Amino acid sequence: MNRLKYLFLLLFMFVGSIAMAQQVVSKLKTQIMNIPIPDGVGVDVINGQGYGSALSVATPASVLYRIAGVDHIISTPSYSNKPLPTIHLIKKNGEWTLENFYPDVTMGGGRNYVFIDSTTIVFADHGMEGVQPRPFGDVWLCKNIDNKLQWTKVSSIKSFYHSVAAGDLTNDGKFDVIGLQMGVIDGWGGVAGLHTYTQEPNGTFVLNKDAISDARWTNEHIAGQGSILIADIMGDKRPEIIEGQYGRGPKPYGLAIFQYDETTKNYQFVKQTPDVGELANPDQGSTSIKTGDFDKDGLVDLAVASEGLPHDNIQIWKGNGKGDFTPGQLLNYGDKYVQFPDSTNFFREFEIADVNNDGWLDIIVHPFNFGSKFRINPTFPPLPNSNTTGEGIMLQHSIWINQKGKFSTLAADLSFKGIRPGFMKGFKIGNELRFFGYENAMTASNVHQFKIYEVSIGFCNSVIKPQFSASQYSFCGSGSAKVNLTNGQSGDSYQWSYAGKQETNATPSIEIGQATKISVVKTDALGCKISSDTITINKLPQPLIPTISQDNAKMYVSSNVNGNTWFKDGVQLKDTTQKIKPIAAGVYSAKTTLNGCASSMSDGIYFVGENVLATQQESSLFVSPNPFQTSLFINFPIEWGNSVRINLIDMKGAKVFFKEKVINHETLSLNQLAPGTYLLEMESITDSTKSRRFKVVKMAE
Amino acid sequence: MDMKNLLILAFALVLFSCSKSADPSPTPVAPTPPAPTAAELVKKVWSAGVVQWDGTTQFDKSSSANIVAGYSQFRLDLTSSTAVTLTEFDGKKFTGTYSLSSDAKKLTLSGLTSTEGAPSGTNGVLEFTVLAAPSSSSLSLETTAAYVKASSKKVKLNLVP
Numbered sequence: 001m002n003r004l005k006y007l008f009l010l011l012f013m014f015v016g017s018i019a020m021a022q023q024v025v026s027k028l029k030t031q032i033m034n035i036p037i038p039d040g041v042g043v044d045v046i047n048g049q050g051y052g053s054a055l056s057v058a059t060p061a062s063v064l065y066r067i068a069g070v071d072h073i074i075s076t077p078s079y080s081n082k083p084l085p086t087i088h089l090i091k092k093n094g095e096w097t098l099e100n101f102y103p104d105v106t107m108g109g110g111r112n113y114v115f116i117d118s119t120t121i122v123f124a125d126h127g128m129e130g131v132q133p134r135p136f137g138d139v140w141l142c143k144n145i146d147n148k149l150q151w152t153k154v155s156s157i158k159s160f161y162h163s164v165a166a167g168d169l170t171n172d173g174k175f176d177v178i179g180l181q182m183g184v185i186d187g188w189g190g191v192a193g194l195h196t197y198t199q200e201p202n203g204t205f206v207l208n209k210d211a212i213s214d215a216r217w218t219n220e221h222i223a224g225q226g227s228i229l230i231a232d233i234m235g236d237k238r239p240e241i242i243e244g245q246y247g248r249g250p251k252p253y254g255l256a257i258f259q260y261d262e263t264t265k266n267y268q269f270v271k272q273t274p275d276v277g278e279l280a281n282p283d284q285g286s287t288s289i290k291t292g293d294f295d296k297d298g299l300v301d302l303a304v305a306s307e308g309l310p311h312d313n314i315q316i317w318k319g320n321g322k323g324d325f326t327p328g329q330l331l332n333y334g335d336k337y338v339q340f341p342d343s344t345n346f347f348r349e350f351e352i353a354d355v356n357n358d359g360w361l362d363i364i365v366h367p368f369n370f371g372s373k374f375r376i377n378p379t380f381p382p383l384p385n386s387n388t389t390g391e392g393i394m395l396q397h398s399i400w401i402n403q404k405g406k407f408s409t410l411a412a413d414l415s416f417k418g419i420r421p422g423f424m425k426g427f428k429i430g431n432e433l434r435f436f437g438y439e440n441a442m443t444a445s446n447v448h449q450f451k452i453y454e455v456s457i458g459f460c461n462s463v464i465k466p467q468f469s470a471s472q473y474s475f476c477g478s479g480s481a482k483v484n485l486t487n488g489q490s491g492d493s494y495q496w497s498y499a500g501k502q503e504t505n506a507t508p509s510i511e512i513g514q515a516t517k518i519s520v521v522k523t524d525a526l527g528c529k530i531s532s533d534t535i536t537i538n539k540l541p542q543p544l545i546p547t548i549s550q551d552n553a554k555m556y557v558s559s560n561v562n563g564n565t566w567f568k569d570g571v572q573l574k575d576t577t578q579k580i581k582p583i584a585a586g587v588y589s590a591k592t593t594l595n596g597c598a599s600s601m602s603d604g605i606y607f608v609g610e611n612v613l614a615t616q617q618e619s620s621l622f623v624s625p626n627p628f629q630t631s632l633f634i635n636f637p638i639e640w641g642n643s644v645r646i647n648l649i650d651m652k653g654a655k656v657f658f659k660e661k662v663i664n665h666e667t668l669s670l671n672q673l674a675p676g677t678y679l680l681e682m683e684s685i686t687d688s689t690k691s692r693r694f695k696v697v698k699m700a701e
Numbered sequence: 702m703d704m705k706n707l708l709i710l711a712f713a714l715v716l717f718s719c720s721k722s723a724d725p726s727p728t729p730v731a732p733t734p735p736a737p738t739a740a741e742l743v744k745k746v747w748s749a750g751v752v753q754w755d756g757t758t759q760f761d762k763s764s765s766a767n768i769v770a771g772y773s774q775f776r777l778d779l780t781s782s783t784a785v786t787l788t789e790f791d792g793k794k795f796t797g798t799y800s801l802s803s804d805a806k807k808l809t810l811s812g813l814t815s816t817e818g819a820p821s822g823t824n825g826v827l828e829f830t831v832l833a834a835p836s837s838s839s840l841s842l843e844t845t846a847a848y849v850k851a852s853s854k855k856v857k858l859n860l861v862p
Contacts, residue, residue, distance in 0.1 A: 549822040550849045587791065604791055605821045606769070608754075608852045624768045633768050667765060699791075 022356060023460035024412035025527035031096055032441060035448040041085060041103050042448055052450025054079050055438040056422030059368045060349050061110025061123050064427045064436050067144055076110030083108040088149050096452055105151040108137055112163045112288060119144040122177055124164035136160050139179040154197050154205040159184045167230030167239040169211055174199040180228040192217055192243055193225040210266055212258060217269040223249020229289040233300050234323040241267055244286030244304050245279045252276045257323050277327025283309040287348045292361040295405035303363060305350050311335035312343050314350060314363060331400050331407050333373055345373035345397050353428035356459035360402040368423035373397040376415055392417035395424060395435055395455060421453050432526055433457040458526025466522045466532040476597030477542025480513035491525030515539035543592040543599040555579040560592040569627050569697040582607040587627055623680060627697035632668045641686035649679045675700045739805030742835040747860035749775040754854035777860060785810050795820055806831050808842060822849025
């Protein structure tokens with residue numbers, strides 16, 4: 001019995017996990033571009049490669065972002081014998097277009113970047129790494145103004161800028177920039193390798209050697225530095241400087257905290273992390289630091305990326321709000337390799353964003369190189385002349401989902417065969433996660449040709465189930481039912497299933513002309529799918545058209561017993577019985593309504609009134625026929641004199657016909673009137689006390 | 702041979718000899734075509750000339766003032782041997798079959814129907830008495846019973862092609 005109970009429990013948990021599994025959808029878009037960049041600017045003369053080759057390895061400092069609904073890419077190509085121009089792409093009508101390239105803004109190796117705001121980015125360039133002596137690089141500020149880039153060189157010392165951070169260090173309301181160098185030309189390396197550039201009122205930047213002093217920063221801390229962050233981690237409304245260790249040293253410090261000192265009026269080293277976490281490994285070096293409240297305790301935590309052996313890592317550092325951090329979960333792929341860079345998913349930079357919109361900050365790493373968790377079936381570890389790029393790429397290992405403070409890589413399969421980009425970088429754009437990357441597509445005639453791949457990933461945890469406007473629908477006879485959804489949204493598409501058929505449309509409604517059951521699968525703009533309930537469409541019988549007869553009591557009798565409505569001259573009467581007594585002259589007809597289904601109108605009966613025909617030519621007061629089509633016969637009693645005055649007034653009160661003198665038995669020609677109901681006023685000319693109003697109906701001819 | 706037979710023989714000889722000598726070259730006479738039957742005469746599209754309801758004229762084709770002017774659109778299409786199309790004074794069109802009695806005294810329209818059913822009160826059957834022998838230029842009919850659609854009056858139709 002207990003065994004059976006556990007079996008049911010396991011089954012329940014299994015079904016529950018299926019129900020809870022998050023639907024992830026993705027779309028790959030491939031575009032070929034060819035940059036008209038002049039020879040000598042974009043051609044790598046050493047490798048004989050064009051600009052596309054350099055783009056395919058422009059990994060660390062390529063960014064994708066959106067401003068006011070317009071998507072932008074800035075890339076900093078490298079892998080050349082000289083620094084190459086940066087490039088700016090804009091998406092227009094769904095296609096990437098070249099906005100500009102900047103021969104005056106060249107980078108040998110864009111290494112790191114930091115967003116100041118939605119339009120402003122600071123890039124760190126370490127310069128040419130493979131050329132000796134290293135020409136080193138600069139720190140650049142890039143502003144996007146009306147979709148045009150405006151570049152400003154921040155640095156004044158050429159250095160191997162490995163990381164960059166921005167914040168208001170001088171408390172003047174303007175952001176300042178720190179470039180973390182790992183090599184410098186003029187000999188001044190700054191305190192702890194930090195070059196501080198403070199922003200002047202005119203927006204330019206100057207090197208501020210006094211921004212940080214080294215009174216408490218001793219040689220024992222010099223283990224090397226790899227990453228930098230400026231953030232208020234102590235809640236004192238003044239940002240701190242956090243520096244991440246890189247490589248070996250006499251004493252690892254992990255993360256070093258520099259705080260503004262009111263006495264010295266500059267930043268001073270105040271503490272380091274007692275537990276240095278993964279940075280205790282001398283083969284690890286931090287590459288990037290970002291903040292985020294990963295456990296939703298309201299306190300700032302850190303994520304620190306590091307590269308090296310035996311694997312790349314991101315370590316989560318839990319903060320206490322006072323500038324103290326405790327190393328926590330390590331995000332890595334368990335690699336145990338001894339040769340750099342043989343990681344199964346090699347990365348340096350990463351992004352923090354709630355990619356699945358569940359309220360918890362997730363982490364996206366930017367894969368490159370030839371790992372088996374980035375490439376599909378590559379030769380791994382890479383061997384000379386082997387198929388290092390495999391059969392395609394996969395991205396699920398680069399998305400670390402935060403489940404209530406614990407990270408794990410995405411379970412969904414995000415494989416894309418047949419593409420071989422040099423890297424893929426992921427950013428949260430709008431409501432979706434978007435990766436992009438380049439693949440060299442150089443030909444003899446198109447030297448700078450490349451492919452740009454874009455993968456859009458949607459997380460379907462908030463897909464709205466389609467709701468029908470009714471729990472069931474009915475229609476009559478040969479008609480149809482219009483089935484509506486109440487919660488359709490722009491961009492949705494619908495696959496309707498009914499009577500063994502499937503039909504797809506883009507509107508949240510469909511006409512169905514048969515009795516059946518129907519359901520719909522909605523696909524939203526992201527590609528997320530969700531099914532509706534199944535509902536029933538009923539076909540109701542259409543009542544027979546009633547035929548009218550007359551019984552011995554001279555009553556009109558409908559052939560249908562129930563559901564009758566009667567009409568005189570096309571106007572519905574109050575009568576709903578099977579029989580009615582015609583009183584006034586006119587055309588009588590009936591229709592039958594059962595279960596909401598109405599028959600067509602019966603044939604009409606032309607009723608002229610009792611005993612009228614025998615006397616109408618002599619003394620009756622009437623107009624005939626009524627309804628009429630083209631003309632009205634006027635008959636009035638002899639006592640009214642020889643002529644009458646006739647007015648016809650339409651239902652809006654407008655006089656549409658007038659004749660001052662109409663003789664008895666005269667026929668008025670009324671062709672010109674539109675079909676409808678009119679009020680006819682007849683008045684004796686000789687005796688104004690004799691007048692009568694008639695409602696007359698003109699039928700279509 | 703008795704006397705009677707002799708007289709007959711003699712009379713026959715006289716006749717034979719007389720006709721041969723009195724008209725040696727006779728002129729051919731064209732055969733008279735048979736008169737059309739009533740059934741053939743009614744095979745036309747008829748329209749209303751004069752219409753009376755219970756003896757009161759409702760429509761006269763020659764008049765510009767008619768009580769039921771809609772009879773101007775009346776049509777009784779008997780061009781088929783069996784099928785009939787009746788377009789009533791209100792424009793409703795009914796189809797069905799018809800038959801003319803062997804003595805041509807009764808015209809019966811059967812199975813009359815339309816999208817709105819049969820003519821009111823008829824169950825699809827309208828019977829007419831043929832008031833006068835049909836001719837190529839007139840057909841005179843009267844409903845055998847009160848016609849509900851026409852205010853339950855007996856309808857007399859003087860039809861013209």
